[in-house]
Amino acid sequence: MSFICETLVGASSTIKFFLSEALMGQHFYEVELEGGEPQPGDLFLFKLRSPKAQWCGAHVGVYCGHGEIIHFEGRNPSGGLQKLLAVCEGVICKQGHRALQHSRQLWRVLRRRSGVDPLVLECRIREAMDADPPPYHPTRNNCVHFALRLLGMDSMSMDPTRD
Template sequence: MDLLEQAGSGLADPQVSSLLRTLQDKVPTFLQPQYWLRSWMWQVWMELIKAAQAVAGAASTAAFFLCEGLLGQHFDVVPNGVAEPQPGDLFLFPLASGGPGWWGAHAGVYCGDGEIIHLEGIVAKHGKSHLVRTRGPAKVLRMKGGLDAAALQWRIQAAMDMVLEYDAVTCNCIHFALALLGLGQLNGDMMFPALQ
C-alpha cells in the first residue's frame, strides 16, 4: 500500500495525507510521463507531415519541368515573349549554376508595366530589363486559354503584402509563380489564403 492509499485509509497522519495530495497536484506537467509521450508523438507527426510536404513539393517542381518540357500541358512558348510580354506570362531564367537546359530555372510572373514578381528569399518585383540583364536570357511561357487579368492583379497585390519563407523544396519560385497563375498553391501555412 503506497502512502496515498495509507493516507486515504486513515493509517497515515492527516497532515501527511494533505501534504501528499498537495505535492501530487503540484507535479509540473513537464515531469509527467504522459506529457513526454504526447510531445514525442506530436513531434513525430509533425516530422511526417514535413516529409510529406517536402516530397510533394519536390515532386510538383520536378513534374512542372518534366511536363512543361515534354508536353506543354498548360503553357505555350512565346517566341518573342521577352520583347512583348503580357500580364501573366511566366518568365523562366537560367540558374547561375548553369544546369542542363531550363531544368531548375528561376521563375517569375510578368505583372505588366515592365515588372516581374518572383520569390527569391522574399516576394519582390523587379524590372524585366533588370532581371534579363542580371539573370540572362529568359524563356517566356503563356498559359493556354488565357487567364483572368483582374484575378491575377488581385493575387499579385495580395502576394506583395505577404511574408513567405523561401524553401527550395516546399515553397520555391515555381510554387509561388504557379499559385499566382491559379495553377497551384503553396504548402502549409505559406498558402495564399485569398487565392483559393
C-alpha cells in the first residue's frame, strides 16, 4: 500500500508543477529566448513524444550557464510497458543547450520569479554531478523533482531517498 501512496503523491507533485507553473505561472514565468541568452536556473521544458509521435508530457532540464543544461533521466535496459512505472537507473548529464534542442523539441523556458542565486546553483550542480545518481522513477523521482531540488524548491518535489 505504501508503494501506491508514494507513487500517487509523486505523480501528483509532478502534475502540480505542470498545472501551477506551465499553466498558471505560480513560481515561474515564461521567457522568450529570441535574441537573448538563458540565465542560470532557467527551466527548459522539452516535449516528450509517444511512439506514435503524439505529445505526452515534458522533460525538464536546468540551464547551468556556459551553454549547458543539466538534466536527469532514467535508463531502462529491458524496456517494455511492464517496466514503465518501475524504478530504473538514474542518469544525470550535462549537455549543450543548443545540441539538446536539436535532439528534443523545446516547448518553453521558465524563469523563477524570485530569482536564483548563481553561486548556490553552481554548488548544487557540482554536487549532483559528483554524486552517484539516485534511482529514477517516473512518478516519485523524475526530471521535475531533480530540477526543483537544484533550484532549492524541495517542497514542490519528493524526497529522492524514499523508495
